[in-house]
Amino acid sequence: MSQQFNRLVVRATLALSGLILAASAHAGDPEMWSRIRASLFQDRPIVEASGDFLRLDAPTRAEDAAVVPISIHTGIPQSAGQYVQNTWLIIDQNPSPIAAKFVFTPSSGQADIETRVRVNEYTLIRAVAELNDGSLHMVSKFVKASGGCSAPAGKDPAEALASLGKMKVRVEGDVIPGKPSLAQLMISHPNDSGLAFDQMSRNYTPAHYVREISVTYAGKKVMTAEVDISISENPNFRFYFVPEGAGVLAVEAIDSSDLKFNTAVKLDTGKNVAASVKPAAGS
Amino acid sequence: MNSKTLGLDPANKLTIDGLSATCLSLACLLVCFFFVLPAAHAESGFEVHEIAAGVWVHTGEIGDFAPENKGDLANLGFVIGARCVAVIDTGGSRWVGEALLGAIRSKTKLPICYVIATHMHPDHLLGHAAFLDEHPQFVAAASQARALIIRREGYLSRQKAILGENLAQGTEVVLPNHPIIGTEQLDLGGRMLTVKTWRTAHTDNDLTVQDSQTHTLFTGDLLFVDHLPVIDGSIKGWLAILPELGALAHEEEKSVPVVPGHGPDTGRSDKELQRLEVITTKPTGPEIGQTKDISSAYFAAETDYLSSVAKEVRGALKAQQTLQQTVSSSTLPAHWKLVEWYHRRNITAAFAELEWED
Secondary structure (H helix, E strand, C coil): CHHHHHHHHHHHHHHHHHHHHHHHCCCCCHHHHHHHHHHHHCCCCEEECCCCCEEEECCCECCCCCCEEEEEEECCCCCCCCCEEEEEEEECCCCCCEEEEEEECHHHCCCCEEEEECCCCCEEEEEEEEECCCCEEEEEEEEECCCCCCCCCCCCHHHHHHCCCCEEEEEECCCCCCCCEEEEEEECCCCECCCCEECCCCEECCCECEEEEEEEECCEEEEEEEECCCECCCCEEEEEECCCCCEEEEEEEEECCCCEEEEEEEECCCCCEEEEECCCCCC | CCCCCCCCCHHHHHHHHHHHHHCHHHHHHHHHHHHHCCCCCCCCCCCCEEEECCEEEECCCCCCCCCCCCCCCCCEEEEECCCCEEEECCECCHHHHHHHHHHHHCCCCCCEEEEECCCCCHHHHCCHHHHHHHCCEEEEECCHHHHHHHHHHHHHHHHHHHHCHHHHCCCCCCCCCEEECCEEEEECCCCEEEEEECCCCCCCCCEEEEECCCCCEEEEEEEECCECCCCCCCHHHHHHHHHHHHHHCEECCEECCEEEEECCCCCCHHHHHHHHHHHCCCCCCCCHHHHCCHHHHHHHHHHHHHHHHHHHHHHHHHCCCCHHHHHHHCCCCCCCECHHHHHHHHHHHHHHHHCCCC
């Protein structure tokens, strides 16, 4: 809870400083980054990572600012001795720049992640990885897109409401003990940014978004994500996990209204599996 | 047109604001020029043609908002009854709306009782404000108000950023006060207009208009001609309604005049037929040579494109391709305009929709 509060404070501070800076806001605004950096990493050193070690893929020009595909690749396998502990996905010029914090474990196998984000204006997008030794490594990419965050969620709002919380989990390829398996998680959720102004109520539509996702396999933590309104409608993630044998891949998602959505898929080794599960009753 | 190009863009807006200080003197010249000539539409080449008796059409430019086109991008129309006039879409700026009002006034002095918006997109309805003094009923699908309320700030700021302070001046988003659910008849005196709403297709608030006297069909952006169709609703919904919409384009086996949201209407037949021969050379394309029916060819071309997008995306999903892979491996279609801007976007929209199919 306090962590969430901290995030809110950071968000509010950044939003305020964003307003102050607005007059001079340009893509690649170094001052914006220095504020984000200070809030997340204080004055800890951050190494510019080589492409072999950490890579961020994003389109140079986004086709749809509300659905910008992002992928983060790491060059090192996760092992007990050396692994990526946390990866932040940061979109400098978004109203809420810290799009996601992904927490990995050695059981993640590979600390790669793919997702889709909203991009509000021309901006640098960054991935900062923290290794288990505490060192910080960063890559960044400039993306041209605009209008993603305030673009209203939903081309078909009635449909979105009807399918709220539906989840799909798919594991690609065969499940081989000890080898990283690639999983895809889809959550049907409007992920409303709350940034669209409602002229009738003279207010902003309330934000309603997925804020936390945790994934376990056979009871062991694989990946946790604290996410935000910068993630696109119907949040979508691709990530790895290492199965030691047969087990259950379980996902829990919690949204900003504290609704909980669960899904799970039972995996046997050596078999290709796919699952589509209706949400468990929300709380 | 779609929400990408007119999405809220604070950066752009701020940049324009910043620039305006330095460009003030130049801007002032332009501002003065336009202020002096506010009613110069007739001389500036705003044309309307009579596609059927009492049914007039203005053909918008195929392109995106730019100062040169003043937001004149969509096809607009008006229908003159014995009692009053109905306007179908008003263009992408107050300037276009005023030009259209001027064109109407050159044909009739009858009151304007209805201003109909075929859907929410700014190139179709940002001219509404020019009609406020006529006190018409503003007609739209019931779902349009919500869609506009959450987008209006973005539409207006983006329009201003692109067209500039002067051209955007006086433009406002006018919310509908005559919502349509299902189908309704609007009486113009001696002729009725049937306005009909559709399930989510191009957008979630599409509406078509058909005249009882000449059967002229205004499709809004449910039918694009030349201009690549843009998906801002549901590709599945759109493909599902096209047969029913296409059927409205025929009355007792004969084709009726059809006005698409963008691109040439069927009133320009001879030139069009020749041009269509080019469009229809692809193997799966419409067989215009046999039917000699322009609207069927138009509908077939659009169905063909949307089907090919759906097929390509479903194939990619089946092959477990990611969104990024699917978008970057897609080839731009031939025979359409603005493919650079909209095709990959359509693939993105279709992917995000179809990946939920079981």
